[in-house]
Structures are given as structure tokens and as C-alpha cells.
Amino acid sequence: MKTFNLGLAATGLCGALGLASTAMASPIDISGWDCNGNCGTSAADGDITLSPFGNSEYGWISTNDGNDIDGLDVGDETTGSTITSPEFSADEGDELNFYFNYVSSDGGGFTDYAWAQILPDSAAPIQLFTARTTPDGDTVPGFGLPEPDADVTLDPEETPVIPGAPEWSPLGANSGSCWDDGCGYTDWIQASYLFEDTGTYSLEFGVVNWQDTAFQSGLAFDGATIAGTAIGDDPAPTPVPVPASLALMGLGLAGLTLVAGYRRRDAAVTG
Structure with a gap:
């Protein structure tokens, strides 16, 4: 007689359900972003850990192997990199959130800098x-640079550098080196912004060398979302949730039906 182990099957099916419901960390996706210079993604690397957002990789840009760029065009910029998101729509009151971490092997009077700004479809950038x-003092906000928009919240609001020679691969040959006081990294800072107007926008991150092209700086970023949706992701239809109790009941009924089928077949054979 053939037998069917309902308990074993239920255990296997429940295990499969458990695996399907386990949230797995995923890497940031910048495949649709426009890079000018040197951009990439990385898992935790040297002094730069994963961000509090929870992705398994973050994005980065670096002045190492960068291009000639104007940056924020405040004078004496040389080489660097920018990365710009795909266009996205935002409604009035939607919130933009992301994390960033500024890293520099430069110091002294060679004041490299980084930034992020929103690029509206037809208006001035929003810093x-x-x-x-x-x-000395705070690395964020950057001195001598445009002030952040009044609707931006930084957590923490002001941040000095964690001093030292930062170990971080995107700095290239300057990883683990330092020109003078001012080298280091800020650690992860959260930025939030409430949109005042409904419209179409892009998000830009940038980093630039100042006065020379030696001793590199970079910016790590992660978790860029609009109203909880990652920039570049099209919102998917929300599936109707099936309560776990109903799902398990359905599995149990299916198992009992299968057992009954085996018993009828065995009865027919022996009869």
C-alpha cells in the first residue's frame, strides 16, 4: 500500500513559505543612473560600512579617475565625478530620503567637496x-558653499570629520593615505526633503577635487527613495495579501484530498 506522509509534506511546504517570506538584503541599483566620471557600487569596504538603510551594497562616486567638471562652480574645481538619477515624479508633500558618507584623503588648504541637489525639470537646482x-570645525555643511534648502533635514545637522587616513578602495592609490589635517570620513548621515511642488525631478550627487588633482575624495550614498519607493523603480501593483492561517488551511485541505485519493485507489486494488 502506498502511503502519503502529510506531516512531512506540510513541514516542507511551510519551510518553503518561510523562505519566501524572509526579507533578503539587496544591492543598490544604479544601472539606470547617468555617471560622469568614476562611479560604482560596493559592499562594506575598509572604513566605510554598509549604510543604515540596509542594502547589501551602496553606491559611490570618486575624484579618482574623474573627469573635468565645474561642480557647484564656486571656483578652482578641477576633476571629479557626478551621478544623476533617472527622472522621477513627486507630488507636493512627498518625502525624499537618502544616506551619504563623505570620504577624503585630502586636507590642509586643498578643500575638496561633495554635494547633492535636486534638478527640477524647469527650475533652479535645490541644494x-x-x-x-x-x-577644523564641521565637514557638513561645507563652508563657502551654497546653503541647503530650508526644507532639508540632516541627521545629524552638523558633522565633523572622523580623522585619519581613510581605507576605501574608490580612493584608488590614495586609500589609506592622508595629505594633512582634514582627512577622514563623516560616517553615514541621513538627508530628508519635503517637495513643495508636484513635478518631475532628478537627483544628482557629485564630488570634486579643489585646486589640484592629487589626494582623492569620494562620496558613498544609499537608500534614495521618494515616498518610500526607490528612485528608478516603477511602483508595482499591490498584491492582495492572503492570511497565513488561510494559506495553511488550504495546504491542509489539499493534503487531505490527496490522502483520500490514495485510500480510494488502494481500496479499489484490494477489492
């Missing part, structure tokens, strides 16, 4: 943050 190498 979100600046970060600048400085031997």
Missing part, C-alpha cells in the same frame, strides 16, 4: 547638502 574638507 540638499554640501560636505567639504576642513582641518
